[in-house]
Amino acid sequence: MTFKDLHIISMKDFSRDTIDHILNTAEKLEPVARGVEKSDLLDGKVLSLLFFEPSTRTRMSFETAMIRLGGRVLNLGSVEASSIAKGETLADTIRVVEGYSDAIVLRHPKEGSARMASELASVPIINGGDGAGHHPTQTFLDLYTIRRESHLDGVKIALAGDLKYGRTVHSLCYALSLYNAEITLVSPKELRLPDEIIGDLKRRNIKVKQTDSIEEAISDVEVLYVTRIQKERFPDPAEYNKVASSLLITPALLENADPKLKIMHPLPRVNEIDPRVDESDHACYFNQSFYGVPVRMALLSLVMGALE
Amino acid sequence: MTPNTTPKRELRVRPIENGTVIDHITAGQSLNVLRILGIPDSSEDVVSVVINALGKHGKKDVVKIENRELNVREVDKISLIAPNAVINIIRNFDVFEKKQVVIPEHAEGVVRCINPNCISNSSEPVTSKFTITSVGGRISLRCEYCERVISENIATHLL
Ligand SMILES: Nc1ncnc2c1ncn2[C@@H]1O[C@H](COP(=O)(O)OP(=O)(O)O)[C@@H](O)[C@H]1O
Ligand SMILES: [Zn+2]
Numbered sequence A: 001m002t003f004k005d006l007h008i009i010s011m012k013d014f015s016r017d018t019i020d021h022i023l024n025t026a027e028k029l030e031p032v033a034r035g036v037e038k039s040d041l042l043d044g045k046v047l048s049l050l051f052f053e054p055s056t057r058t059r060m061s062f063e064t065a066m067i068r069l070g071g072r073v074l075n076l077g078s079v080e081a082s083s084i085a086k087g088e089t090l091a092d093t094i095r096v097v098e099g100y101s102d103a104i105v106l107r108h109p110k111e112g113s114a115r116m117a118s119e120l121a122s123v124p125i126i127n128g129g130d131g132a133g134h135h136p137t138q139t140f141l142d143l144y145t146i147r148r149e150s151h152l153d154g155v156k157i158a159l160a161g162d163l164k165y166g167r168t169v170h171s172l173c174y175a176l177s178l179y180n181a182e183i184t185l186v187s188p189k190e191l192r193l194p195d196e197i198i199g200d201l202k203r204r205n206i207k208v209k210q211t212d213s214i215e216e217a218i219s220d221v222e223v224l225y226v227t228r229i230q231k232e233r234f235p236d237p238a239e240y241n242k243v244a245s246s247l248l249i250t251p252a253l254l255e256n257a258d259p260k261l262k263i264m265h266p267l268p269r270v271n272e273i274d275p276r277v278d279e280s281d282h283a284c285y286f287n288q289s290f291y292g293v294p295v296r297m298a299l300l301s302l303v304m305g306a307l308e
Numbered sequence B: 001m002t003p004n005t006t007p008k009r010e011l012r013v014r015p016i017e018n019g020t021v022i023d024h025i026t027a028g029q030s031l032n033v034l035r036i037l038g039i040p041d042s043s044e045d046v047v048s049v050v051i052n053a054l055g056k057h058g059k060k061d062v063v064k065i066e067n068r069e070l071n072v073r074e075v076d077k078i079s080l081i082a083p084n085a086v087i088n089i090i091r092n093f094d095v096f097e098k099k100q101v102v103i104p105e106h107a108e109g110v111v112r113c114i115n116p117n118c119i120s121n122s123s124e125p126v127t128s129k130f131t132i133t134s135v136g137g138r139i140s141l142r143c144e145y146c147e148r149v150i151s152e153n154i155a156t157h158l159l
Helices: A016-033 A057-068 A090-100 A113-120 A136-149 A167-177 A195-203 A214-218 A237-246 A275-279 A285-303 B030-036 B072-081
Strands: A046-051 A072-075 A103-108 A125-130 A156-160 A182-186 A207-211 A223-226 A262-264 B019-026 B047-055 B058-066 B086-091 B094-100 B106-108 B129-135 B138-143
Touching: A016 A057, A016 A136, A016 A285, A046 A057, A046 A090, A057 A072, A057 A103, A057 A125, A057 A285, A090 A103, A090 A113, A103 A113, A113 A125, A125 A136, A125 A285, A136 A167, A136 A223, A136 A262, A136 A285, A156 A167, A156 A214, A167 A195, A182 A214, A195 A207, A207 A214, A262 A285, B019 B030, B019 B072, B030 B047, B030 B058, B030 B072
Parallel strands: A046 A072, A046 A103, A103 A125, A156 A182, A156 A223, A182 A207, A223 A262
Antiparallel strands: B019 B058, B019 B086, B047 B058, B086 B094, B106 B129, B129 B138
């Protein structure tokens, strides 16, 4: 498969071989991401960042990925200060900005916006999150983290927190199914993974267990992926507090865990993980956010045709 | 006093010279078929409708329209709500052509996505697009933008 000019819209567009190739490329670029080696792979290239919604990690890691590879970044800046405030459509914005760039990263509140953009643009579109839809570069970096910090094929992984609305979890489940993962789902019943996704996983012969007890899940997994539970999902604050504290990751909880257990979190966290856990060898959420850099470097180099 | 010469009422509708007979419509869907065809709002065609006629495989509806042949988009829409319908083109009182509707694999601009936050429901210049699958007679449409699936009450989402 050729990567040049490929749009990165949804994990469902990628086979296991393709994902592996992207992760291998990321691994080769890791020394550049750490600033240990220098690169001019994307010298003369311009990446446009169109963020219609706030972001720290996605935006900054794309910027640093581009800069570390010798390329330049153009930012839309604030939506209020741009023509969008005058009512310019996304479609027109894309057709204008593609003339200034070799690739575009788009974050937009509407589901399917990146797919639409990819139909209009001749430069590659990278979906940086489309509403409640997809966020494929997050999934790539999650997979990379699992591979680097543990192992991907047949990994025993627990996914905890808001599994109903969390888009990162949905795409991650799909991707993990390509690697024969054994998945334990930990959530209060209000926030369980939608049945259709569980059905999809079972159809792919993936072992899936459901529980609401984090203690039960933790004894038997190699990776624990924690997601944020949003207060807004609960009409009753007392109910939120109960659920949040039942899923809290503390040093005491980790006493029963496999010493090699790795804990991931897409960040930002609110209070799902006790800060005392940060010092333990289990914690890898800050590594995880760093791994967004080599992964995005790999994607940028591939879609801009600098690597094959 | 006029003699009562009115013939016994017949349920049969009178033959049409030219036009279309849509036969084997899923019973109960004929009014939705009329909606798809813009009848009567945007058409002056003479139309007759038979509801709950007894066909070979149970009840069916039939719609007959004079002086009109259907376009592809109309037939595609009909296939989604009446997958067994048969389109008969009538010329000079005879069935000139008979076609079973075919459920298309893709439908553009035919159905509105049920996800209010889908880009295809925004003010962007974009036409809705669906991939259609039919498993055991059950039709489902997956939005090519947001991936939301429509499998119930498809008639209410037709554009
Ligand atoms: N000239 C006509 N005017 C109105 N309806 C007609 C005419 N010719 C055929 N039809 C109707 O069109 C449908 C298809 O006709 P035909 O091919 O003869 O039957 P079938 O499909 O049941 O074998 C039937 O419902 C029939 O009553
Ligand atoms: Zn949609």
